Amino acid sequence: MRKFYGVTLNSPLMLGTAQYPSPAILADAFKASGASVATVSLRRENGADQDGGQGQAFWSLIHALDVKILPNTAGCHSVKEAVTTAHMAREMFDTNWIKLEVIGNTDTLQPDVFGLVEAAKILSDDGFEVFPYTTEDLGVADRLLNAGCEVLMPWGAPIGSGQGINNPLGLRSLRAHFPDTPLVVDAGIGLPSHAAFAMELGYDAVLLNTAVAKAGDPAQMARAMANAATAGQLAAIADPMEPRDMAAPSTPVIGKAFLS
Amino acid sequence: MQINVNGKSCQIKATTVFDALAELGYADAKIATAVNEAFIPEAVRPTHKLHSGDRLEILAPMQGG
Numbered sequence: 231m232r233k234f235y236g237v238t239l240n241s242p243l244m245l246g247t248a249q250y251p252s253p254a255i256l257a258d259a260f261k262a263s264g265a266s267v268a269t270v271s272l273r274r275e276n277g278a279d280q281d282g283g284q285g286q287a288f289w290s291l292i293h294a295l296d297v298k299i300l301p302n303t304a305g306c307h308s309v310k311e312a313v314t315t316a317h318m319a320r321e322m323f324d325t326n327w328i329k330l331e332v333i334g335n336t337d338t339l340q341p342d343v344f345g346l347v348e349a350a351k352i353l354s355d356d357g358f359e360v361f362p363y364t365t366e367d368l369g370v371a372d373r374l375l376n377a378g379c380e381v382l383m384p385w386g387a388p389i390g391s392g393q394g395i396n397n398p399l400g401l402r403s404l405r406a407h408f409p410d411t412p413l414v415v416d417a418g419i420g421l422p423s424h425a426a427f428a429m430e431l432g433y434d435a436v437l438l439n440t441a442v443a444k445a446g447d448p449a450q451m452a453r454a455m456a457n458a459a460t461a462g463q464l465a466a467i468a469d470p471m472e473p474r475d476m477a478a479p480s481t482p483v484i485g486k487a488f489l490s
Numbered sequence: 491m492q493i494n495v496n497g498k499s500c501q502i503k504a505t506t507v508f509d510a511l512a513e514l515g516y517a518d519a520k521i522a523t524a525v526n527e528a529f530i531p532e533a534v535r536p537t538h539k540l541h542s543g544d545r546l547e548i549l550a551p552m553q554g555g
Contacts, residue, residue, distance in 0.1 A: 246555030256553075271554025274496040274547065275521055285550020289520045292551065302554045310527070317529040318522035318549055389555070439555035 232412040232434050234381055235327070235359040237298065239266040242429060242459040244300065244414065245452065246439025253291050255448050260295050263452035267298045269329055269437065271305075272319055300361060302329040307342070309349045316353050326359045329383070329416075329437075339389040339417075343370045347377055354378025363416055366400030368407055375411065382408065383416035383437065386428060390440045392420025395427055405432045422451075422458030429462025430470070491542045508535035510546065522549045 231238060245265035250256035260268065270292060275283045292299065301319035306312035309332060316328045332349055334342030341363055347370065350360050354377055362374050366384045374382060384404060387393035395401060396418065405413060415428035416437040425436045436459050445451035493500055495514065504510040507523055507530055523530045524547040530538050540546070 246553075248553040248555045250553075269554050271552045272522060272549040273552035275516070275519065275550035283516075283519060283550060285521070285552055286519055288553065289551045304554055314524060314527065314529050317531075318524065321529075321531060322520065322522045322549070322551060 232410070234361075234412050234434075239298070239435060240264075241266040241456060242435040242463050243267075243425075243452075243456045244269065244416075244435055244437035245442060245455075246437070247288075247292065248439055249443035250448060251443075253287070256443075257291065257295065258449040259442055259452035260297065262449040263442075263456040265297060265452070265456065267300050267435075267437075268292055268295055269300045269302050269439070270323065271302050272315060272322060298327070299323050299325055300327050300329050301325065303331045304329075305333065306331060307333050309345045309352070312345070312349045313352050316349075316358060320358065326357055327361065328353060328358050329361045329363060331363045341365060341385075343367065346370070347373045350374055350379050351377035361414070366397055366404050368404060371404060371408060375408070381412045381414065383414040385417040386415045386424065386436075387418025387420075389417040391418055392441055393418050394420055394424035395431075398427070398431065401428070401431055401433070419455075422454045425455050426458040426462035426465075429459050430465050432466050435459070491540070493540055493543065494545045496546075496548055502540075505540055506536055507538045507540060507546065510540055511535065511548070514548075516548060520551060523547065524549070 241264050243265040244267035246269045275285045301323050303312040303315045312332050332342045332345040334340050346362055350362050353360050360379045361381050361383050362379050363383050371382055387396045412434045414435045414437050415433050419425050419438040420441045428436050442448050442452045502510050502513055504513045526545050
């Protein structure tokens with residue numbers, strides 16, 4: 231099993247922490263799924279009060295989840311903004327892991343791959359362990375690896391769209407070109423079948439958020455996603471059969487009685 | 491002095507980031523800080539001087555995808 235910067239994950243499901251109906255439901259979803267990683271962000275503290283503000287309550291909640299924390303640079307549109315956010319996240323969460331997002335388009339939230347490579351180089355040189363949110367482009371992947379990344383996270387579809395795997399050929403090609411690199415399909419997964427398919431392609435994990443948080447029953451959907459990701463992972467390990475165009479009877483023809 | 495805290499104008503007596511955080515009620519909070527778009531590590535807060543018009547960002551852990 232491929233490791234993520236030396237870490238073996240006990241589940242191929244990475245789960246976001248945003249958009250849940252309540253903190254309790256968020257916690258239930260993590261408990262139900264057994265997700266190995268939680269993505270988090272940094273935002274302006276909304277004012278100190280007797281409880282220390284909203285962020286302090288969230289801090290307590292994610293600590294109680296007992297999962298690996300993966301801070302993100304979501305919403306950053308420039309290299310400087312992403313690098314500064316990463317430094318703040320490293321201090322806040324006490325981890326070198328950073329999910330690096332440098333957004334290039336506000337409609338699709340497509341990564342700015344040029345800025346991404348630049349920021350990845352700066353952060354990797356500074357000791358960060360970068361999880362770059364990227365596309366399936368092989369050239370960009372190569373540059374990210376040369377910049378120091380040891381994990382790649384290509385999108386399945388635009389963030390929050392639930393469209394699934396838009397470019398199976400591209401993701402398959404990425405897997406084939408970088409057989410030793412841990413790969414995560416990040417973004418676009420809407421259904422457990424999408425998660426299973428990503429894993430069947432030989433990916434090492436899936437990262438999703440909206441599909442669980444916006445489900446009618448987030449905990450149930452989280453469990454379904456975890457089971458699907460695990461099923462896909464097992465299938466990939468099991469070396470699936472080659473599809474064929476024509477039918478081939480599975481029941482032996484030899485020994486069939488002559489009854490017509 | 492007048493500074494900007496998380497996008498809002500704010501009057502403070504403190505002259506360092508560390509003292510400003512205490513004055514604003516964040517003494518024991520889990521936060522990260524930046525001044526004028528530059529990261530200010532926790533260890534530097536006591537010595538980092540604030541000036542009138544500075545932009546102080548106080549960030550906290552939040553939900554993210």
